[in-house]
Amino acid sequence: MTSGYSAILLPQLQPEKKGPISVDPEQASWIASMAALPMATGCILGGILTEKFGRKSAHVLTCLPTLIGWLIIAFATNTSMLLVGRFVTGICTGMLGPATGVYIGETSEPKYRGFLLAGISFSVSLGLFLSHLLGTFLHWKTTALACSALPVVSLFLMLFVPESPSWLAKKGKIKKAENAFRWCRGASDSAKKELTIMLQRQNLQSQEKEKNLGEKLRELAEPEFLKPLGIIAVYIVANQWSGVNAITFYTVSIMKQTIGDGVNEYLAMLVVDVIRVLMSILACVLLRRLGRRPLAIVSGVGTTLALFTLSAFTYLVTVYPKVADESYIPLTALVAYISFISIGFVPLPWAMIGExxxxxxxxxxxxxxxxxxxxxxxxxxxxSPGMFSDLGPAGTFSIYGTVACLGTVFVAYFLPETKGRPLHEIEDEFRRTSKNVYTVTDNN
Structure with a gap:
């Protein structure tokens, strides 16, 4: 909802609306991007909280400030309050980034892990749809009040689940780790085996002497850490620079530029949102049934073709204005873009962070x-506003399409297959390919 809110907020702040607050284009770009600006800093804070206090605790600690941020927006009387509220909700969203995928990855059974990790993407899509739906029919202040209910619900739900078993074991709380693991995974033979391996590894690590800062930094320079980091870094940057969040934040204005005045852009926005939600549900199913690599490649190819189609159409409109009458072409391409990017490019990087x-x-x-x-x-x-202004939709979509194409080629060569594999097997695989040494497994 934080990501989707600006798409319905900014149109209501235009001077012609004569509301209590109005903004110029520069202020509008800052209001939209102000939520994204602190998210990166929030990730660092979230990583510290996740390691020091636990994965569950990191979630719980963000609920109150998120509520405060939404209330600041709801009761804003000037642009500064909007910026502060967007900043607070943005930094809290960033704080949740490290904890969410890790918590799901550490608490879920391997055969269901992909399905559950894809739930991150589904929840984002659902939040976008709800914020756009509410904002289409309600005032932006009322929409912000509705959004403020989510952290309250989240806090209540998190009280009923255990802390991550892996984190508890890492902190030496073995009995609590065993209880949490059984709560999450039951007592099947495969679960008992994974629990035994996890505790064995933690016992070996606990016997190591305390590392100083230099040793910890050298540990981060090891190939078994740098290799997965490099893969995720390239994939996740390609994901973002395929333009999905640019379209999310400026949906209404992009609809106007791409489709023209012949289509109700708010209705088109909601149609796209519904498709995004449906595709996110499909992604959950596909990640349960298919491997990561095939889904990544299909998603990347479809995303690339859809973006180049949008680029070609918007260019042709400038040369042959009558082409603009065929508004179904860009709308179809936009729907295809949202569909393909939502089944792979969006959920996969976040899912694999936890793996x-x-x-x-x-x-x-x-x-x-x-x-x-x-x-x-x-x-x-x-x-993105400057790119659409200076390069036009054709140039902007072309850049996004090129990045999507390069990202697809990269994942086709380097993305590992993690479907159905326990976390310790994935870890061992990177260690073997990086160092070619034999490490502790369930056989020794």
Whole structure:
């Protein structure tokens, strides 16, 4: 809802609306990007909270400030209050970045992990749809009040779930770790085996002497950490620079530029949102049934073709204005773009953050990856108005399409397959390919 809110807020702040607050284009770009600006910093804070206090606790600690941020927006009387409220909700969103995927990855059974991690993307899509739906029919202040209910609900729900078993084991709370693991995973043979391996590894790590800062930094320079970090970093930046959040933040204005005046842009926005939600549900199913790599490649190819179609159409409109009458072409391409990017490019990087980093550096890897994601997020949201103004829709969509194409080629060569594999097997695979040494497994 934080990401989607600006799309319905900014049109209501235009001077012609004669509301209590009006903004010029420069102020509008700052209001939109102000939520994205602190998200990267929030990731660092979230990584610290996730490591020091636990994955669940990091979620709980963000609920109250998120509520305060939405209330500031709801009762704003000037642009400064809007910026403060957007900043607070943005930094809280960033703080959740490292904890969410890691918590789901550490508490879920391998065969269901992809499905559950894809729930992150589904929840984002649902939040976008709800904020756009409410904002289409309600005043922006009322919409902000509705959004403020979410952190309250979240706090209530989080009280009933345990802390991450892996984190508890890492902190030496073995009995609590065992109880939490059984609560999450039951007592099947595969679950017992994974619990035993997790505790064995934690026992070995606890016997190591306390590392100083230099040793910890050298640990982060090891290939078994840098390799997954590099893969996620490239993939997640390609994800952002494929333009999905630019379209999310400026949906209404982009609809006007791309489709023209012949289509109700608010209705088109809601149609796109519904498709995004449906595709996010489909992504959950596909991640349960298919591997990561095939889904990534299909998603990337479809996203690339849709963006180049949008680029070609908007260019032809400038040369042959009558082409603009065929508004179904850009709308179809936009729907295809949202569909393809929502089944792979959007959910996969966030899902794999919770899978591919080694346990001892999982919080750090997640924080760095989320930091890069939200930094790219901010850069896209802040620059997209200028790009659409200076390069036009054709040039902007062309750039986004090129990035999507390059990202697809990259993941086709380097993205590992993690479907159905326990986290310790994924960790061992990176260690073997990086160092070619034999490490502790369930066989020794």
């Amino acid at each position: 591919i980093f080694p346990l001892r550096n999982r919080s750090v890897g997640s924080a760095i990856s989320s930091f890069l994601a939200f930094t790219a997020f901010f850069s896209v949201v802040k620059t």
